[in-house]
Amino acid sequence: MTTRWKAVIIVIGLVAALAAGMATAALLDIEIAQGNGQGQGHAYGNLKKVISKYDDPMRGMHHEITYRDVFQDALWYQINNPQVAEETRVECFTVVGMLHEGNTADLTEDQYETLMEAVELVWGPAIISAIQEELTE
Numbered sequence: 538m539t540t541r542w543k544a545v546i547i548v549i550g551l552v553a554a555l556a557a558g559m560a561t562a563a564l565l566d567i568e569i570a571q572g573n574g575q576g577q578g579h580a581y582g583n584l585k586k587v588i589s590k591y592d593d594p595m596r597g598m599h600h601e602i603t604y605r606d607v608f609q610d611a612l613w614y615q616i617n618n619p620q621v622a623e624e625t626r627v628e629c630f631t632v633v634g635m636l637h638e639g640n641t642a643d644l645t646e647d648q649y650e651t652l653m654e655a656v657e658l659v660w661g662p663a664i665i666s667a668i669q670e671e672l673t674e
Contacts, residue, residue: 584608584636588667607664608636611655625651 584605591600615621615629628651635644644652657665 588664602664604668605636607656607660607668608652609633611659612636612652614659615651615655629655 585603587601587603588607589602591602612629612633616626616633618626621629628648632644632648632652635648656668
């Protein structure tokens with residue numbers, strides 16, 4: 538076996554180990570931190586944290602509302618609203634991408650303001666007060 542084949546086998550083994558680690562993290566529902574944590578805006582480390590629960594046993598409905606749900610719903614509402622300025626819609630789309638990657642630590646102050654304005658438009662006082670309590674802790 539030549540040195541080249543040995544190198545190929547080692548690279549394939551490393552890629553397989555990385556894939557296995559990521560698959561294990563996904564199965565165990567582990568949040569993988571991204572970004573450097575040096576962002577200027579506010580960070581929500583655990584986007585899966587439940588803010589509120591919706592239970593309606595008569596209709597057989599139940600749902601947990603997480604930070605990710607709140608933020609993404611508010612941002613998508615802004616993105617799909619034709620009355621919103623194009624710059625704001627682009628900014629909202631950028632923040633949606635960051636939320637999708639779990640990278641809220643790098644939000645700028647402008648992005649944070651855009652996010653909070655969107656949340657205030659879509660969600661009610663219970664959700665907004667829960668977010669404000671989280672910020673003061």
